[in-house]
Amino acid sequence: MKIFMTAIALALAFSSTAGAAIYQQGVVYVIYDEAGERAVTNKTDKNSNGVPDVVEDIATQVNAAREVFNGAFNFTDPLKCERFKNVSSIEIDIESKARLNKFQGIAYSRVRKSKHNPTDRTLFIKVANTINPHASSTPTHEYFHLVQYASTYFRNKWYLEGMARWSEDAVIKMKRYPSDWDVPVRLKSKFSERQIFHGSYNMAEFLWYPLAVKMKDKDKIPDKLIRKYKYVDGSRVFQDDVIYGANVMIKILHKMKTKESLAAANFGSLDDWQKSGQRDERNNEIILNCVREVYHEKF
Ligand SMILES: [Zn+2]
Incomplete structure (x- = not known):
């Protein structure tokens, strides 16, 4: 993992021509305003390097x-996948909450001209600009959306938001893991199916975490990562070394990739399968069947 070994060493800050400041940490660039409505609300700079700690900590959490x-x-690497070609960086724009429609973050499934190097994409x-990465896993959530986009074009909300919420547990632990006893029922009953298909973020607790627990997919975040990733104040990014469900989620995403032409057939071909089709309700059953298949491979 060469790219990661250099990640922290390459940290530096510089100004862009457009006026916004740019902070780089490896392949991650944070684009932020130093003043005005987009500026981070917490301007603490404990290490006195001229960059608000929040900006550095957001980059650290994403790395x-x-x-x-x-x-x-x-998981499929957004910077080395078929969908996003010739892309070697991830930019994080710090934005005012009003401009984000009150969302904590947004992840885009397209490539843009880079702000740190206009010849790059x-x-x-x-x-x-209000988030506190010590208490919020939004940077992880949004980064995981890029992983999802790299893995498959499907974008039904119960999958997209539910699984991204699941990913947050890698850095900030949920208080209590939900019970897994009724996973078989939830994967079978028509009633649960309706709940799932109307779900969103809440599917993390309803489906994705319980599935991970039921499938006994408990794994470990390597000690060297636990030790390596620290915020500016010295506190650790990872609250512990346990991660549930990573292997199961990878399998499901791989399976979903193989079902894209099946879902796209409702619209003609893969070329006709655009954003609205990628979140079409007819995909629901196809995605849930991927979950069921992965589940039944074990049980
Ligand atoms: Zn999201």
Whole structure:
């Protein structure tokens, strides 16, 4: 994992021509305003390097998430996938909450011209200027959306938001893991199916975590990552070394990739399968069947 070994060493800050400041940490660039409505609300700068600690900590959390999902585990790497070609960086725009429609963050499934180097193209996410990465896993959540986009074109909400919420547990632990006893029923009953298909973030607790627990997919975040990733104040990014469900989620995403032409057939071909089709309700059953197949491979 060469890219990660250099991640922290390459940290530096510089100014862009457009006026916004740019902070780099490995392949991650944070684009932020130093003043005005987009500026981070917490301007603490404990290490006195001229960059608000929040800006550095957001980059650190994204690099940490990236090294777990695309280093320790083999999720499809957004920077090395078929969908996003010739892209070698991830830009994070710090944005005012009002401009984010009150969301904490947004992840985009397209590539844009980079702000740190106009001849480059980059993936990008936006994160609210109010977030505190010590208490919020939004950077991980948004980064995981890039992993999802790299893995499959499906974008039904119960899958997209539910699984991204699941990914947050890598850095900030949920208080109590939900019970897994009724997973077989939830995968079978028509009533649960309706709940799932209307779900969103809440599917993390309803489906994805219980599934991970039921499938006994408990794994470990390597000690060297736990030790490596620290925020500016010295506190650790990872609250512990346990991760549930990473292997199961990888399998499901791989299976979903193989079902894309089946889902696209409702619209003609894969070329006709655009954003609205990628979240079409007819995909629901196809995606849930991927979950069921992965589940039944074990039981
Ligand atoms: Zn999301």
